Amino acid sequence: MHCRCGYTFPVDSAMRNPAGRSFALIDDKDYPAFLKEEKNAMLATEEEFSLRAIARSCRYVGCLLECPECSRILMLPANSLEAAAEPQFYSREP
Numbered sequence: 049m050h051c052r053c054g055y056t057f058p059v060d061s062a063m064r065n066p067a068g069r070s071f072a073l074i075d076d077k078d079y080p081a082f083l084k085e086e087k088n089a090m091l092a093t094e095e096e097f098s099l100r101a102i103a104r105s106c107r108y109v110g111c112l113l114e115c116p117e118c119s120r121i122l123m124l125p126a127n128s129l130e131a132a133a134e135p136q137f138y139s140r141e142p
């Protein structure tokens with residue numbers, strides 16, 4: 049995954065950005081469902097149920113990655129990694 053400036057974000061850590069900042073992104077409409085699954089994960093007494101709830105909650109999480117070279121923000125909405133959606137880029141105003 050490349051920034052418009054040419055910087056290459058590490059492929060094996062799409063949800064992390066070791067050289068810059070990264071943020072979890074959850075659509076407002078999905079937030080109640082995300083919280084429900086997170087709560088289920090935290091209250092689960094068996095690891096298998098907890099892991100299943102975490103897997104369900106992850107479906108609602110996308111990310112914002114800040115390019116360490118040019119400070120552009122790359123937005124990857126939830127499920128965009130599997131759906132091969134085009135990332136959206138945003139630049140800071142001067």
Ligand SMILES: [Zn+2]
Nearest residue numbers: 051053115118
């Ligand atoms: Zn960049």
